[in-house]
Amino acid sequence: MVQNIRLGVNIDHVATVRNARGGKYPDPTRAALLAERAGADGITAHLREDRRHIGDQDIASLMQELRIPLNFEMAPTLEMQEIALKHRPNAVCLVPEKREEVTTEGGLDVVKDEARLGDFIDPLKKSDCRISIFIAAEKKQIDAAFRVGAQVIELHTGAYCDLSYDGMVAERDIELNRLVEMARYASEIGLEVHAGHGLTYNTVKPIASIVELTELNIGHFLIGESIFCGMEKAIIQMQTLINEARNNIIVD
C-alpha cells in the first residue's frame, strides 16, 4: 500500500486580494480555517520581505487559530529566522526570494549558500521546526540540502506545469522523469520529499503518482478555483484526484 499524500493549502493569495484594497477583508486566517474544515492537512503561508501578501499579524493569527500544522515559507534571512524562532511553526520551508519576481521562480541554490545554511538552520531545528528546502530536482541540490541538515525537500514542479500548459509533451515528460528519479534518490538518502508550485486539477495526477512524495503544497489554483465553486469543493476535488492517482500506483 502506498502512503497517502498530505495536501497543504497555500493561502497567500487570499492576502493578495485583501492587500489590493488595504484593510482586513478577506482574512487569510478565515480561509485557512475553512481549508482546515474541508480536510486540508496543513496550511502554507509565505511571509515575504516586502510583505506583499501575508503580513506579520497573519502569521501570529494562523499560529493561534490553526489546529493543523503551519508550514512557514520564508527566505533564509536573519529577519525571518527571528520571526520563525518567535512563533516556532511546525515546519519552515526555505525559499529563494527576489523582490521583482511575481512568484517564487526557482529553487533555493543550496550549493551556493551551503557554508551559511547549516548554521542558519541549526537554531530552527533546535526550536523543533522541521526544516524543508524548496529546490530544483537536481542531485547536487538534494545532496547539499541533506548536508546542511534539512529533514525535508520540496521539489519545484513549476517547470513541469509550465511545459504541460505549453503542450511541450516531450520536454514535459523529461521533466516529470527528472522529478520521479530525484524523489526516489532523495528518499533513498533519508529525506522526506514534498512537491509543489503551479499544480492544478490537470497537472496534479502525474505528480501525485510519484511514490516517494508525502506532501503537495498547492495555492494559486485552489484559491482561484474557490471563486467558482467554493474552497471546500475545490479542496475536496483536488484530494479526490490525488487519491485516485495514489490508488492507481502499482507497487511490485
Ligand code: PXP
Ligand atoms: N511551494 C512553494 C515552496 C511555493 O513557494 C509556492 C508558491 O508560493 C507553492 C508551493 C504553491 O504554488 P502555487 O501557488 O503555484 O500552487
